[in-house]
Amino acid sequence: MKIIKYLIILLLVISCTHKNSKDNLNKRWKVDVSKIQVSVExxxxxxxxxxxxxxxxxxxxxxxxxxxxxxxxxxxxxxxxxxxxxxxxxxxxxxxxxxxxxxxxxxxxxxxxxxxxxxxxxxxxxxxxxxxxxxxxxxxxxxxxxxxxxxxxxxxxxxxxxxxxxxxxxxxxxxxxxxxxxxxxxxxxxxMALVPREITSQSFVSQMIYQGKILILEDAFLPEIKDCYKIGYTQDQINWARDNEFEIWNFFIENNYIFSDDISLSDRFLSLAPFSKFYTEVDSQSPGQIGCWTGWQICRKYLIKNDQVSLQEFIKNPNHEQIFAKSKYKPSPDAEEH
Structure with missing residues (x-):
């Protein structure tokens, strides 16, 4: 019974830590812009x-x-x-x-x-x-x-x-x-070319992070906007991506896609499309551009783990595989993590 009690406490601590980390990242974008004078013509x-x-x-x-x-x-x-x-x-x-x-x-x-x-x-x-x-x-x-x-x-x-x-x-x-x-x-x-095209690797994970950086800038520029509007999904599609994050990542791992430079992966998982092309039965359920969504989560994880890095420094960093390594991105099979 003591072991079970210990495991329950540990899971609660991990869950709270993860939630606090995500809350801190969201707070990062809640900046005071009231003194910035803007008048749109x-x-x-x-x-x-x-x-x-x-x-x-x-x-x-x-x-x-x-x-x-x-x-x-x-x-x-x-x-x-x-x-x-x-x-x-x-x-x-x-x-x-x-x-x-x-x-x-x-x-x-x-x-x-x-x-x-x-x-x-x-x-x-x-x-x-x-x-x-x-x-x-x-x-x-x-x-x-x-x-x-x-x-x-x-x-x-x-x-x-x-x-x-x-x-x-x-x-x-x-x-x-x-x-x-x-x-x-x-x-x-x-x-404005805010996200540099010059990157140290053309690997699939690097391309995902490139797209993720654009979405991170949207997090910063549109802090009150829902995720679904930023990436062009419906709320149901966002829910599907969250619920299946572990399976999506596991699919990329098992097929050795992460560090692959196969350009067809961009068409399958990064390009505008009615669904992503896993070539499995989940295709009809999946939203398009799931690689962009995954890159977004990697970038968010990196900023949580490396909160001393400024937004501008992060965006300018051309070493996307380094960003991936430092993000320690590894989604949990437990959908409640989200």
Whole structure:
């Protein structure tokens, strides 16, 4: 009986230690940004484009970067009267609140400036792409300091126009307002080249950690946003990943994938897809990009184990296999660990 009692106490201590470590990491991102002055300037291109009282020639003067110079005005006059385009714009006005976008972006930009003070606030432009930009609804152009957001790509899962355009449902799941801040953060992270591409190894674990670093920056820049929105999952998919973390890692270990430089692993586990390709019966249940999620957990474990390392030092460290070793990442078969 004493042995059983001892084991129960030990398990409780381990569980509490793990929870405290995760809580400490979450607290790390709860920084005070109240003194950082940020005011986002938003221009609604769509509102001007579909306003028939605003001539195309005046529109070109106001937004010289937007319309093709070789396309005649008559073509755009037809487009701005197209019934389908007007219906989609009507959906935007009903479902997308510019004030909400402004508030979310201001909070995001404050957090970016907290860690990277040289970040310059971009001018924000909202437009409608007629759903054509659904794979890349955010465009960040640091040279011009522009941030363009295709608001028609955030109308919500199952929107009738998305189905009419035959957009895959697994992509539609992130086409709602809850995912806008995360997608914006990702584009700024890439545009500023915050995560160096020059790494010491091209191994699978190194590629996973590269993706994990992007998600760690999202942790820092979006501390109030749920994990599912950061990685582009549903909450059920996050739960699946957490519940199966041990099995996922064990699969990578057993197949000698961790230090492999097989480029096909990126397509199977890191690329945007409806599911990850284990080539087993779990494929239909798994979310895509499970390697990105695993890299995120390795990075989080590293920061818990090495809390003296600053965010910027961690992100700049090109030795991803060293990060992996120092993370001591080894998920438990007990799902309650999460």
């Amino acid at each position: 938003i221009h609604d291109i769509a509102n001007d484009f579909y306003n028939l009282n605003f001539s195309i020639s005046n529109f070109r003067k106001k937004y010289p970067f937007y319309l093709s110079q070789v396309t005649p005005d008559s073509r755009f006059e037809r487009d701005r009267r197209d019934s389908m385009e007007l219906n989609i714009y009507s959906e935007i006005k009903k479902k997308v609140a510019n004030d909400k976008i402004k508030a979310e972006l201001e909070d995001l930009f404050k957090h970016i400036k907290y860690y990277y003070p040289d970040f310059k606030l971009p001018t924000v432009y909202l437009y409608s792409s007629f759903t054509s930009d659904y794979l890349n609804p955010i465009t960040y152009i640091p040279q011009n300091n522009y941030l363009l957001i295709a608001t028609d790509c955030f109308l919500g899962y199952g929107n009738k126009y998305y189905d009419m355009m035959k957009i895959d449902r697994y992509i539609q799941r992130t086409m709602s307002m809850e995912y806008l801040s995360s997608k914006t953060a990702k584009e700024i992270i890439k545009g």
